[in-house]
Amino acid sequence: MKKYKYLSICFAAIILIGASSCKKELDVKNPNSPTLEQAKDEPGIISLSTAAVYLSGFNGNNPTIIANQNWLGDSYFSLGIGFHELLGDNISAEASNQNINVVNLPDYVVLDDGTKITNTSPSKSVIRISNARDKKPANMFYYEWAYMYSLNNACNQVLSLVEAVKFTGDAATKKNTIKAWAYWWKGFAYSKIGSIYYAGIIDNTVGIGNSSALVSTYVTSAAMITEANRNFDEASTLLSGITNTSDYSTVLGKLLPDFVQTGKGGILTPDMWIRNINTMKARNLLANKRVSVMTATDWNAVLTLANAGIKSSDFVFTGRTTGTNGFFSAGGGSVAAMTTGLPKSSTFKVSERLIQEYEPGDKRLAVNFSTNKYINQVGGFTFSTRWQLLDANGVDKGGVAVLSDKIPGNYELFIAGSYEENELMKAEALINTGNIAAGLLSINNVRTYQGAGLPALSGSLSLTAAKEELRRERRVALVFRGVAFYDARRLGITDDISKGGGRTNAVVLGADGVLSTHATINYNFLDYWDVPADEFVINPPAAGSAPIKNPN
Numbered sequence: 001m002k003k004y005k006y007l008s009i010c011f012a013a014i015i016l017i018g019a020s021s022c023k024k025e026l027d028v029k030n031p032n033s034p035t036l037e038q039a040k041d042e043p044g045i046i047s048l049s050t051a052a053v054y055l056s057g058f059n060g061n062n063p064t065i066i067a068n069q070n071w072l073g074d075s076y077f078s079l080g081i082g083f084h085e086l087l088g089d090n091i092s093a094e095a096s097n098q099n100i101n102v103v104n105l106p107d108y109v110v111l112d113d114g115t116k117i118t119n120t121s122p123s124k125s126v127i128r129i130s131n132a133r134d135k136k137p138a139n140m141f142y143y144e145w146a147y148m149y150s151l152n153n154a155c156n157q158v159l160s161l162v163e164a165v166k167f168t169g170d171a172a173t174k175k176n177t178i179k180a181w182a183y184w185w186k187g188f189a190y191s192k193i194g195s196i197y198y199a200g201i202i203d204n205t206v207g208i209g210n211s212s213a214l215v216s217t218y219v220t221s222a223a224m225i226t227e228a229n230r231n232f233d234e235a236s237t238l239l240s241g242i243t244n245t246s247d248y249s250t251v252l253g254k255l256l257p258d259f260v261q262t263g264k265g266g267i268l269t270p271d272m273w274i275r276n277i278n279t280m281k282a283r284n285l286l287a288n289k290r291v292s293v294m295t296a297t298d299w300n301a302v303l304t305l306a307n308a309g310i311k312s313s314d315f316v317f318t319g320r321t322t323g324t325n326g327f328f329s330a331g332g333g334s335v336a337a338m339t340t341g342l343p344k345s346s347t348f349k350v351s352e353r354l355i356q357e358y359e360p361g362d363k364r365l366a367v368n369f370s371t372n373k374y375i376n377q378v379g380g381f382t383f384s385t386r387w388q389l390l391d392a393n394g395v396d397k398g399g400v401a402v403l404s405d406k407i408p409g410n411y412e413l414f415i416a417g418s419y420e421e422n423e424l425m426k427a428e429a430l431i432n433t434g435n436i437a438a439g440l441l442s443i444n445n446v447r448t449y450q451g452a453g454l455p456a457l458s459g460s461l462s463l464t465a466a467k468e469e470l471r472r473e474r475r476v477a478l479v480f481r482g483v484a485f486y487d488a489r490r491l492g493i494t495d496d497i498s499k500g501g502g503r504t505n506a507v508v509l510g511a512d513g514v515l516s517t518h519a520t521i522n523y524n525f526l527d528y529w530d531v532p533a534d535e536f537v538i539n540p541p542a543a544g545s546a547p548i549k550n551p552n
Contacts, residue, residue, distance in 0.1 A: 039157075039158075039161050039165075040161070040164065040165060041165065041166065042165060042166070042167050042168060042174070044165075045158065045161060045162055045165045045178060046178070046251065046254045046255060048157070048158060048161070049158045049178050049181055049182065049255055050254070050255055050256075050257065051154070052151070052154030052155050052157065052158055052182070052185070053151065053154075053155075053181075053185050054257065054327040055327060056150045056151060056153075056154035057076070057147060057148070057150060057151030057154065057185065057189070058075055058076045058077065058147065058151075058319075058327050058328065058415075059074075059075050059076070059327045059328065072095060072097045072098065072100065072332075072338065072347050073332050073333060073334075073338055073347070074328060074329050074332050074333050075327060075328035075329070075333040075334070076143075076144075076147045076328075077319065077328050077333055077334045077335065077413055077415075078328065078332060078333050078334055078335065078337070078338055079098060079100075079143055080143055080144050080147055080482075081334070081335050081480070081481075081482040082100065082335050082338065082348065083100075083103060083140055083143070083144070083485075084196075084482045084483070084484060084485045084486075085335050085348075085479075085480060085482070085484055085485075086100060086103055086104040086348075087103060087104050087484070087485040087488065087494065087525055088475075088483075088484020088485040088486075088487065088488050089104060089351050089353045089354070089382075089484070089488065089523070090350075090351050090353075090354045090475070090479055090480070090484050091335065091339055091348040091349060091350065091351055091354075092104060092348070092349045092351055092376070092380055092382070092383035092385070093347060093348050093349065093380075093383075094349075094376055094378045094379075094380055094383060095347060097137070098137065098138060098139075098140065098143070099126065099127060099130055099138045099139075099140055100347075100348075101378065101379070101380060101383075102121070102123060102126045102127065103123055103127060103140050104123070104523075104525070105119050105123055105379070105380055105381075105382070105383075106119060106123075106382060106521050106522055106523045106524065107119050107122055107123075107496070107522045107523065107524040108521075108522050109381055109382055109506075109508055109519055109520065109521050109522070110519060110520040111508060111510060111514075111516040111519050112516035112517065112518050112519060113514075113516075117381045119381075122524065123524070123525060123526075124524070124525070124526055124552075127139075127140050127141070127526070128530065131530055131532060131533050132533050133533050133534055133537055136534060139532060139533070139534075140529070141197075141529050141530055141531070141532040141533075142532045142533075142534055144192060144193075144196055144197075145193065145197065145531070145532050145534075145535060146532075146534070148189040148190075148192045148193050149189070149193075149201075149203070151185055151186075151188070151189040152185075152186050152189040152190065152203065153203070153206075155182040155183075155185050155186045155189070156182075156186075156203070156204060156205060156206045157206050158178065158181075158182045159179060159182045159183075159206075160206040162175055162178050162179060162182075163175065169244075169247045169250075170244040170247040173242055173243075173244040173247045173248050173251075174247055174248075174250075174251050176238045176239075176241065176242060177238075177242070177247075177248050177251040177252055177255075178251065178255070179234075179235075179238055180234075180235040180238040180239050180273070181235075181252075181255050183231045183232070183234040183235035183238070184231075184232065184235040184273070184276075184277065186204075186228075186231040187228045187229070187230075187231035187232035187234075187235065187277070187280065188228075188280070188415075188416060189228075190202075190224050190225070190227050190228035190231060191225065191228040191280060191283070191284050193221075193224050194221045194222070194223075194224030194225040194227075194228055194284070194288065195221070195225070195284065195287050195288055195486060196528065196529055197221060197224070197528060197529050197530075197531060198220075198221060198528040198529065198530060198531065198547065198548065198549065198550040199218040199219060199220060199221065199224075199531055199545070199546045199547060199548045200218065200219060200221065200223075200224040200531075201216075201217070201218055201219070201535075201539075202217075202219060202223070202224070202227050216539050216540065216541060216542040216545070217541070217542045217544060217545050218531065218541050218542075218545040218546050218547075218548050219545075219546050220546045221288065221528055222288070223546070225284050225288055228284060229281050229284060232277045232280060232281055233277075235273075235277060236274050236277050239270040239273050239274050239277075240270070240274065242270045245269070245270070248270065249267050252267050252268065253267050257326075257327075259320045259322050259326065259409065260318055260319060260320050262320065263318065263320075263412045264315060264316055264318055264412060264414075264418070264419075265315060265316065265317070265318035265319075265320070265412070266315035267315065268314070268315045268316075272310075272314045272315055274308075275308060275309050275310050275311065275314055276309075276310055276314070276316055276317065276416060276417055278305045278306070278308045278309040278310075279305070279306070279309035279310045279416075279417035279418075279421065279422040279425075280416055280417050281305050282302050282305035282306045282309060282422070282425050283417060283421065283425065283483070283486075285298065285301060285302055285305070286302055286425055286428070286486075286490070287483070287486035287487075287490065288486075288490075289490065290490050290492065291490050291491055291492070292492065294432065296433060299428075299429045299432045299433045300429070300433065302425055302426075302428070302429040303426060303429035303430065303433065305425075306422050306423075306425045306426035306429060307426065309417070309422035309425070309426075310417055310418065310419045310421075310422040311419065312419045312423075312445075312449060314419065316414065316416065316417060316418055316419070317414075317415045317416045317417075318412050318413060318414055318415060319412075319413035319415055320409055320411065320412065320413070321333060321334075321337075321406075321408045321409060321410070321411050322408050322409060323408040323409075326408075328413070330406045330407065330408045330409075330410075330411065331406055334411065334413055334480070335348060335480045336389070336403055336404040336411065336413075336480050337404065337406055337411070339389045339404070339480075340388075340389045340390070340391050340404040340406060341388065341389070341391065342372060342374075342388060343372055343374030343385055343387075343388050344374055346388070346389070349374060349376070349383060349385050350369065350385050350387040350388060350389055351382075351385065352382075352384075352385055352386065352387070352506075352507040352508060352509055353503070353506055353507060353521075354475060354476075354479065355369065355386075355387050355507070356506075356507045357472040357475040357476050358476055359452075359454055359472070361453065361454060362452050362453070362454055362476070363400045363451055363452055363453040364400055364401055364403075364450060364451070364452050364476060367390075367392075367397045367400045367401075367402065368389060368390055368401075368402065368403045368404070369387050369388065369389060369390060370387070370388055370390055371386050371387060371388075372386070372387065372388040373385075373386045373509075373513075374386075374388075375509070375511060375513055376511065377511065381508075381510075381511060382508050382521060384508075384509040384510065384511060384513075385509060386509060386515075389403060389404050390404065391404055391405060391406050392404060392405040392410070393405065393406070393407060394407045394410055397451075398451065399451040400450065400451035400452075400453075401450035401451060401477075403479065403480060414481050418478075418481065419449065420446045420449060420450065420477045420478060421478055421481070421483065423442045423443075423445050423446050423449075424442065424443065424446055424470065424473060424474050424477065424478070426439075426442050427439040427440070427441075427442035427443050427446075427470055427473075428470050430442065431463070431466045431467060431470060432467075436459065436461060436463060436466045437459030439466060439470070440457040440458070440459055440461060440466060440469070441459075443457055443469060443470060443473050444456045444457055446473060446477050447473070447477075450477060457469060471487070471491065474487055475487070488523075489525075489527050493523065494523045494524070494525040494527065495523075495524070495527070496522065496524040497520075497522040497524075501522070501523065501524070502520060502521055502522045502523065503520070503521045503523070504518070504519075504520050505517070505518050505519075506518075506519045506520065506521050507519070508521070526550055526552060527550070527552060528550050529550070530548065530549045530550055531548035531549070536548055
């Protein structure tokens with residue numbers, strides 16, 4: 001990977017935001033200094049490590065830095081996660097920015113009366129036409145790649161500097177805490193690349209114009225996941241060796257911005273952090289293998305990791321909105337914020353297929369959504385909706401999980417894994433290894449945790465019925481957390497109907513306002529994305545590289 005390309009983006013972000021910040025946790029000196037003197041002492045390396053994640057990783061490619069992107073939203077969590085939620089059919093959009101009105105338009109839908117409506121410009125064709133350097137604003141493939149390699153490269157910089165820094169107190173503990181931080185986020189970045197792109201680049205070096213053959217050698221998505229897990233294991237090994245929890249907590253408390261240390265976010269103990277790692281490794285396995293080819297060995301591997309994963313009392317990695325100087329805004333920095341409000345004015349619209357997953361009487365539906373009919377008139381034949389997402393506006397909902405709150409500081413965003421995701425992965429592994437009753441108990445645990453108010457599922461359900469409960473609960477409990485597309489892909493739903501994909505008995509509100517409740521949708525989406533042109537044109541594949549374009 002050409003370092004000058006993405007590191008220049010992240011440096012620009014740090015310079016701009018750090019210069020105007022009044023919060024010390026995001027007040028970062030210029031890391032593009034020729035000598036990098038600001039990162040050669042303890043406060044400097046901690047500031048750089050924080051900026052590597054929250055500015056370079058999640059805000060560094062913001063169009064306030066890169067002009068002319070015609071952007072909707074203001075962080076990785078608005079558009080990067082937005083593409084995942086669009087492709088998972090949790091939301092839709094009619095605006096044309098970044099092709100968000102195209103990427104999740106199915107090939108066709110058959111309504112209840114037999115009417116077939118066909119997309120004359122299939123999603124696969126349109127998004128590939130946009131995969132060009134002069135079409136960057138419309139290129140879905142560009143954004144996640146740019147964000148995650150900015151994050152990875154900035155963490156490489158931290159790792160290259162930390163050993164030479166002099167620390168007060170227990171130097172080994174402080175260094176290892178910072179190194180674990182960098183390896184964790186590198187594992188996160190590689191997980192994202194490996195879980196969405198057909199190929200990627202493993203780049204663990206620092207420097208401009210690096211001529212190493214590894215820089216232009218593309219590897220398969222599976223190899224990217226292997227590298228992600230290797231980085232997670234590096235972090236886990238470092239955390240396992242920490243005994244001075246006082247100095248560890250002091251450093252982690254500075255790496256995490258003050259405003260995220262609330263709710264389910266906080267200073268993780270080393271054991272909590274290791275459990276977060278196990279949850280991410282379980283996700284990496286589950287998200288990147290089709291359910292149809294999962295073996296007993298695979299399910300047992302998921303179960304082993306989930307059993308050692310996040311507990312309900314654990315802190316996890318979260319984001320919070322702030323009035324100023326945060327890394328995503330309350331009004332436009334997340335999928336939830338951009339879906340909230342009247343459908344005629346919100347960027348994203350609530351999908352009818354999301355709402356149909358809620359069980360009757362689920363308090364999560366009553367608290368978070370209300371009816372508000374909106375007919376899409378610009379070509380999205382599955383995009384009309386009867387629903388809107390509500391803003392909690394700071395009101396306590398009696399223990400029911402809230403999906404949106406636009407008051408700064410109130411919205412809690414899950415960046416990586418969560419208790420609910422871990423428990424549902426455990427449930428899926430149990431159900432698929434013959435322990436249906438235990439799997440349903442895990443689903444019940446999630447519903448209780450989120451205040452759903454639903455009666456407990458009976459352990460006497462059939463295997464088919466248990467799998468369906470699990471599928472629906474993942475849709476509801478993990479909405480807006482960036483896993484919806486992974487689920488649709490691994491279940492085969494986004495495949496062409498001729499290959500066993502698609503969805504039947506879908507709820508679709510037609511452009512004429514007529515509701516179908518047994519519609520058939522043929523999505524036919526790419527399962528893994530091509531490498532973006534902004535990478536392969538500048539950095540052509542070296543001999544021996546894996547293919548960079550999905551043959552599907």
